[in-house]
Amino acid sequence: MSQTTSTRRVTAADIARSLGISRATVGFVLNDTPGQTISEATRTRVLDEAKRLGYRTNIAARALASGRSRIVLLVLPDWPLDFNLRRNIEEASLALDEAGYALITYTPHPTGHSRPLWETLQPDVVMSMTPFAPGQAESIRAAGVTRLIPDPDAPVGEEYPEDGPVLQVRYLFELGHRSIAFAGSADPRVADLVALRRRRANDAAAALGLPPLPSADIQLTDASAGGAIDGWRAAGITAVAAYNDDVAAALVGAGLRMGLSLPRDLSVIGHDDTPLASMFQPRISTISVNTVGLGRYFAGLALSAVEDRPLPLAGPELRVALVPRASTASHD
Amino acid sequence: MSQTTSTRRVTAADIARSLGISRATVGFVLNDTPGQTISEATRTRVLDEAKRLGYRTNIAARALASGRSRIVLLVLPDWPLDFNLRRNIEEASLALDEAGYALITYTPHPTGHSRPLWETLQPDVVMSMTPFAPGQAESIRAAGVTRLIPDPDAPVGEEYPEDGPVLQVRYLFELGHRSIAFAGSADPRVADLVALRRRRANDAAAALGLPPLPSADIQLTDASAGGAIDGWRAAGITAVAAYNDDVAAALVGAGLRMGLSLPRDLSVIGHDDTPLASMFQPRISTISVNTVGLGRYFAGLALSAVEDRPLPLAGPELRVALVPRASTASHD
DNA sequence: GTGAGGAACTAGCGCGCGCAAGTAACGTTT
DNA sequence: AAACGTTACTTGCGCGCGCTAGTTCCTCAC
Numbered sequence: 001m002s003q004t005t006s007t008r009r010v011t012a013a014d015i016a017r018s019l020g021i022s023r024a025t026v027g028f029v030l031n032d033t034p035g036q037t038i039s040e041a042t043r044t045r046v047l048d049e050a051k052r053l054g055y056r057t058n059i060a061a062r063a064l065a066s067g068r069s070r071i072v073l074l075v076l077p078d079w080p081l082d083f084n085l086r087r088n089i090e091e092a093s094l095a096l097d098e099a100g101y102a103l104i105t106y107t108p109h110p111t112g113h114s115r116p117l118w119e120t121l122q123p124d125v126v127m128s129m130t131p132f133a134p135g136q137a138e139s140i141r142a143a144g145v146t147r148l149i150p151d152p153d154a155p156v157g158e159e160y161p162e163d164g165p166v167l168q169v170r171y172l173f174e175l176g177h178r179s180i181a182f183a184g185s186a187d188p189r190v191a192d193l194v195a196l197r198r199r200r201a202n203d204a205a206a207a208l209g210l211p212p213l214p215s216a217d218i219q220l221t222d223a224s225a226g227g228a229i230d231g232w233r234a235a236g237i238t239a240v241a242a243y244n245d246d247v248a249a250a251l252v253g254a255g256l257r258m259g260l261s262l263p264r265d266l267s268v269i270g271h272d273d274t275p276l277a278s279m280f281q282p283r284i285s286t287i288s289v290n291t292v293g294l295g296r297y298f299a300g301l302a303l304s305a306v307e308d309r310p311l312p313l314a315g316p317e318l319r320v321a322l323v324p325r326a327s328t329a330s331h332d
Numbered sequence: 333m334s335q336t337t338s339t340r341r342v343t344a345a346d347i348a349r350s351l352g353i354s355r356a357t358v359g360f361v362l363n364d365t366p367g368q369t370i371s372e373a374t375r376t377r378v379l380d381e382a383k384r385l386g387y388r389t390n391i392a393a394r395a396l397a398s399g400r401s402r403i404v405l406l407v408l409p410d411w412p413l414d415f416n417l418r419r420n421i422e423e424a425s426l427a428l429d430e431a432g433y434a435l436i437t438y439t440p441h442p443t444g445h446s447r448p449l450w451e452t453l454q455p456d457v458v459m460s461m462t463p464f465a466p467g468q469a470e471s472i473r474a475a476g477v478t479r480l481i482p483d484p485d486a487p488v489g490e491e492y493p494e495d496g497p498v499l500q501v502r503y504l505f506e507l508g509h510r511s512i513a514f515a516g517s518a519d520p521r522v523a524d525l526v527a528l529r530r531r532r533a534n535d536a537a538a539a540l541g542l543p544p545l546p547s548a549d550i551q552l553t554d555a556s557a558g559g560a561i562d563g564w565r566a567a568g569i570t571a572v573a574a575y576n577d578d579v580a581a582a583l584v585g586a587g588l589r590m591g592l593s594l595p596r597d598l599s600v601i602g603h604d605d606t607p608l609a610s611m612f613q614p615r616i617s618t619i620s621v622n623t624v625g626l627g628r629y630f631a632g633l634a635l636s637a638v639e640d641r642p643l644p645l646a647g648p649e650l651r652v653a654l655v656p657r658a659s660t661a662s663h664d
Numbered sequence: 665g666t667g668a669g670g671a672a673c674t675a676g677c678g679c680g681c682g683c684a685a686g687t688a689a690c691g692t693t694t
Numbered sequence: 695a696a697a698c699g700t701t702a703c704t705t706g707c708g709c710g711c712g713c714t715a716g717t718t719c720c721t722c723a724c
Contacts, residue, residue: 009476011680022704027682036683037701056476059454060395061680064709069392071453078418086410090441097446102453104436109422114429121403121434122391144341144388220607249611256613275552276608279581281588343710354674359712368713369671393710396679 010053018053019045026050030057072096072302073123076107077130078189084291091295092302099303108136110189119143124306127298130192147305164287164320165201168241168269171285171322173208176331177239177267180210181232183251184217184243186224194243197271201241213241220246225254229266238267238331245270245277248284252327263329273323282326290319342385350385351377358382362389404428404634405455408439409462410521416623423627424634431635440468442521451475456638459630462524479637496619496652497533500573500601503617503654505540508663509571509599512537513564515583516549516575518556526575529603533573545573552578557586561598570599570663577602577609580616584659595661605655614658622651 012030016023021042028036029046049055063069074092093103101124106117118126118140125147126140137152165182172180182201184194198215205213214235216228229251232240242248248270255262262268262282270277273288293316300312344362348355353374360368361378381387395401406424425435433456438449450458450472457479458472469484497514504512514533516526526549534544546567548560561583564572574580580602587594594600594614602609605620625648632644 009680013680023681024683024705025703028703031682033683037703039702042702056454058396058680059452060392060401061709062682063392064390064396064679064711065681065683067682067709086439086441090444090446093441094444094446097452102447102449104438104449104453106436107418109418109425112422112426114422114426115434117434117436120391120429121436122388221610246607246611249608253611253613253615275578276581278553279578279585280612281585283585341710345710355711356675356713357673360673363712365713369673371672374672390710393679394712396681396709397711397713399679399712 009058010055011058012055014053015046015049015055018049021046030055068124068306069122070101071121071123072101072103072306073118073121073126074103074105074298075118075126075128075132075136076105077128078107078110084289088291088295088298091293092299093295095296095299096302099299099307101302101306103299116140116143118145125149125302127302129298149301149305162196162200163318164271164289165197165241166204167287167320167322168271169201169204169208169210169213171324172239172241172267172269172328173210175239175267175328178210178331179235179237180205180213180239180241181228181237182213182215182243183228183240183247184215185247186217186219190243197243218247218250220250223254225250226258229255229258229260233266239328240266240268242268242270244272245274245284245286248286248327249276249280252280252282252284263327267328267331269328277323278325280327285325285328286323288321288323290321292316294318341390342387343390344387346385347378347381347387350381353378362387400456400638401454402433403453403455404433404435404638405450405453405458406435406437406630407450407458407460407464407468408437410439410442416621420623420627420630423625424631425627427628427631428634431631431639433634433638435631448472448475450477457481457634459634461630481633481637494528494532495650496603496621497529497573498536499619499652499654500603501533501536501540501542501545503656504571504573504599504601504660505542507571507599507660510542510663511567511569512542512545512571512573513560513569514545514547514575515560515572515579516547517579518549518551522575529575550579550582552582555586557582558590561587561590561592565598571660572598572600574600574602576604577606577616577618580618580659581608581612584612584614584616595659599660599663601660609655610657612659617657617660618655620653620655622653624648626650 012026013023016026025038025042026046027033029038029043030050074089089103089105096103104117104121104123108116116139122143123145126145127149131150132148132152137148140148169180182198184198194217202212205211214232214237216231218224218228240251242251248268251268252262255266260266268284270284270286273286277284277286297312297315303309304311344358345355348358357370357374358378359365361370361375362382406421421435421437428435436449436453436455440448448471454475455477458477459481463482464480464484469480472480501512514530516530530547537543537545546564546569548563550556550560572583574583580600583600584594587598592598600616602616602618605618609616609618629644629647635641636643
């Protein structure tokens with residue numbers, strides 16, 4: 001025992017000694033090990049004594065003996081952690097905890113130099129909500145992790161369904177707008193998602209018989225929003241579908257500062273239904289995304305990777321809904 | 333060896349066997365153990381062979397043998413993770429990594445039921461950027477963690493300096509405002525920080541010879557902002573110091589919807605200089621907070637708790653600065 | 665010549681668990 | 695009666711490391 005504290009850790013051997021039974025029996029009880037038959041009387045005695053003595057499993061000993069850390073590392077991109085994402089993480093955390101695993105979230109710093117957690121923690125599985133960044137999968141594998149989700153070697157299959165932009169464009173079309181632009185974010189952290197939503201918006205436009213949407217990527221706090229509006233108005237654009245609520249808000253603020261009357265001169269719709277969208281004046285129309293069940297699905301993926309469990313059924317269907325507000329109006 | 337994979341993990345014993353030396357020597361080299369003398373030739377052979385064989389320390393074995401997980405758990409409140417906080421976390425992460433520790437951030441879910449990470453990870457130390465929540469320190473201790481920072485039993489000493497609200501009130505005073513209100517957030521997650529900033533604002537008011545500031549806590553997206561403005565205007569309030577930019581933005585949006593002309597009818601100043609503040613129309617005055625060096629200080633605290641290191645010097649001085657924008661104006 | 669100290673390693677125990685292989689007693693089936 | 699299966703445990707090895715206590719040889723000072 002290398003600890004120097006006066007209160008030494010309680011071990012399974014202490015329980016065994018106290019009850020006059022073997023340590024293996026204690027282990028079988030504490031783990032409810034399948035394939036072992038333990039009498040109810042002995043089970044109760046073990047559990048009571050463990051509680052009385054304040055027994056805590058030594059996770060390092062367990063990991064060493066079993067060859068498994070029971071850690072699931074979830075790599076998050078550098079996105080804002082909104083309410084939905086937090087709830088998904090907690091859902092996943094709970095499902096994994098019930099199976100005896102700890103979920104750890106980790107956002108690698110883009111220019112960070114510290115060792116990544118997949119090296120220092122030696123997790124059983126590393127998951128990501130987006131495809132792994134270039135070099136990331138290699139780094140994870142070099143650290144000895146063999147279970148990566150999504151599988152970097154799998155063919156690029158069905159992408160995350162993104163129906164919000166379709167809804168945005170359809171709504172503007174139904175309001176009578178025929179010259180619609182798409183506003184993305186210049187933030188490199190979300191470039192992939194911006195590109196995806198832009199493509200979906202263009203899909204919707206094509207389905208409605210509209211030409212490809214003029215597009216600009218703006219910064220939130222500089223003059224690029226104003227510049228983009230100038231260009232669009234010169235081209236006769238009457239409505240904008242924005243990548244998200246922040247982009248929409250930057251456009252609304254810039255438009256007002258330019259002396260525009262919104263939504264008469266320009267209709268703007270955002271995405272993700274953040275609090276920001278309803279704080280602005282005018283309140284900003286948006287798309288809400290219901291992600292309930294996603295966390296449980298992710299946990300199911302992780303457990304199927306590390307244990308002999310079936311893959312979960314197909315992921316939950318994301319439901320998007322239009323939230324109409326004062327930033328959009330009909331166009332004749 | 334309980335793993336069934338075809339590529340068994342490389343161990344220190346493998347390196348020792350390969351070089352015809354003892355495993356203890358391998359360990360002394362890999363850990364650069366003080367008090368041991370290893371020839372440069374042997375050191376080089378060990379390091380080369382470890383690299384050649386792809387050796388990775390088994391952290392579970394290390395933790396079990398040494399009695400230390402080398403994990404520092406940082407409990408974060410459910411606050412938005414802004415750019416400054418992310419940078420602080422990376423600073424701390426790097427400093428701890430250099431000392432051989434892994435920093436894990438963890439935001440307990442307010443109504444979550446999964447086991448907290450201080451139980452499942454058995455970290456060497458648990459830190460929090462704010463005082464521990466009621467019952468939290470007890471839960472952490474019950475999990476066997478003896479090192480908590482800040483020490484829950486220490487007398488409540490110097491609180492985190494909060495000079496931003498002082499700056500807010502002083503600025504409004506210098507603009508000629510004599511009837512100033514404080515707007516807090518009704519979000520229970522930030523109740524402590526709201527209370528602290530409110531108290532600091534009142535300190536500043538008292539120092540300026542003003543009576544205690546009328547105060548209201550608002551939600552961001554309901555009618556409470558409008559209600560608060562009604563009450564304040566009825567009481568002759570001409571300016572508001574808001575707990576943060578979100579609260580300020582909710583007030584500005586609500587004021588505009590009520591037909592007020594801002595800042596002529598009401599000046600509003602926020603706090604934290606988020607992008608939101610400069611996206612609104614009118615752009616919102618705010619307070620910026622420079623937290624550089626804080627991460628390194630936190631890492632120093634952690635290392636002094638787990639190793640024989642001196643306490644770091646007093647924490648870095650936070651620098652706050654006024655960012656004047658169009659939401660505030662002079663009052664005659 | 666003798667003793668002390670340092671260099672450069674070695675032998676091996678312990679950390680606390682998982683779990684395969686085993687034992688003894690009892691009940692059931694042939 | 696013998697064989698087999700079940701119940702309810704036990705024995706003890708291995709996981710991979712940290713590190714104490716030790717060994718051998720060499721050098722230097724007295």
